[in-house]
Amino acid sequence: MLNENIKALRKSKGLSQQELAVKLNVVRQTISKWEQGLSVPDSDLLIALSEALETPVSTLLGETVAESEADAVKVLSEKLEIINLQFARRKTFRRKVLHWSLISLCVVIVAVSAALVVVNSPYLGWDFSDPEIAVVGTVFHAFEWLFVRLAPMVLIAAIIGIYLTRKKA
Helix, strand or coil, X not given: XXXXXXXXXXXXXXXXXXXXXXXXXXXXXXXXXXXXXXXXXXXXXXHHHHHHCCCCHHHHHCCCCCCCCCCHHHHHHHHHHHHHXXXXXXXXXXXXXXXXXXXXXXXXXXHHHXXXXXXXXXXXXXXXXXXXXXXXXXXXXXXXHHHHHHHHHHHHHHHHHHHHCCCCC
């Protein structure tokens, strides 16, 4: 009788065995054993169970409770609300990651620009007759040439991205 009442009340509240187990701070298998009649909750857990199922202990111990249909719309709306909250949190987290990544990109661009200004194209005074120095000088020049042309556009795009991903008040 107790096992049937636990199962019926749990289902009428729209709870899974796992969800009820979490509320009672027990493992799911404990709930399963109670519902199968293989064990019974002790007095403390019986009180906690009655609170979790929002029913008096006497009802749990009394006659068989008819398995009432859970308000399907209410249960569905609660689950959808949980899913929507999870999506909102994930979207906020992704926006924050993108926002700080763009800020980091701007800092890197400014730092590399400052480093290039400080070193002032040292490869221009190198002796390019040595093949290894010629390769290093050419690679350095190619990097500097590409950076000077692409960095302003990337910096502007990153600043626009920072503005668009800011936290709206």
